[in-house]
Amino acid sequence: MTAKREPISRRERPAKPALTRRGIVDVAVRVMRSEGLEKVTMRRLAQELDTGPASLYVYMASTAELHAAVLDALLGEVEPSTDPPGIDWREGLVAVLTSYTRLLFEHPQLARSALVARPSGANYLNLVERLLLLLSRGGAPREQVAWGVDSLLQYATATAAEHGTQERKPMSQDDWDALTRAAHGVDEAEHPMIKAHLPTLLSGTQDARLSWGLNVVINGIIHTPVPDTTG
Structure with missing residues (x-):
């Protein structure tokens, strides 16, 4: 006679880690590095995290928001120094933007996504802060510095999207x-x-060409006043 198998209580099963936004982004970055951004979907991440796609929407409103969060996570790898020894503000600005562009060269799909979906996390804000600080040291009025950062990031992102795609x-x-x-x-x-x-x-x-192009944009920012928007 076979002994009756004792049922396993759910309490004895290993508990799944609690879902967090940071945990979802970490998995998304891992999937992107190994398989590309097109595989970073809610359905795929739900499989990786052993949950349902609906659970992820509590933390991410859309796939576009997820991709923006992935980009923000990677931006932590951008050249951090705002005052490299022996380098003036312009060289420092080009160095930071070159580091940003090279990062996106490695992930051209993410660069294309960044053209339309901008991140808003801590690393992106840190990058904007550095660019504003360096550009303001060039002596341009505050309005030109504020608008100029957008032009610099657009140029760098578009360059990465174009050339990164071509290289692959x-x-x-x-x-x-x-x-x-x-x-x-x-x-x-x-x-x-x-x-x-x-x-x-x-x-x-x-x-x-990247360095020259960035300097063209920088010169334009310094010498082109922002139009009067009060009228």
Whole structure:
């Protein structure tokens, strides 16, 4: 005769960790690093956390908010120094923005998401604080500094979204080679300006162009007054 199996009480089962916003974001970051942002969905995170998708909406209103929170978590890796030894405000500003752009280069899907969904967590606020501090040391009026930070982040984010995506496309080098051949092969009578600006039109490293572009935006911020919005 077989002994009757004793039922296991629910009280003796290991308790699942309580859900928290931080815990959800940590899992989302892990999934993104291993499988890409497209896998960071409420359904997938619910499976990882052994719960139902509806439970996650208590902490995240939407997938867009979740992606913004993932970006904010990664922003903790951006160059933290506001006063690097021997570096002036402009060099420090370019260094912080370059660090931000390189971070997004590693995650181009997140960069594309950041173009439309901006984070609002502690790391993002810290980044904005650093940019405001460094840019204000350039002597521009407060209004230009305040508006300028948005332009700097847009330029850096768009650059990361464009180039980060290209680097991961199998045919990106073929595309570049085709563009180079087309530019160098133009008829001077039909495209005189393209011909006149070669080879500089296609020259320069990615880092050099990023640094130059950031300085263009910085110069524009310093020398372009904010329009009067009181009228």
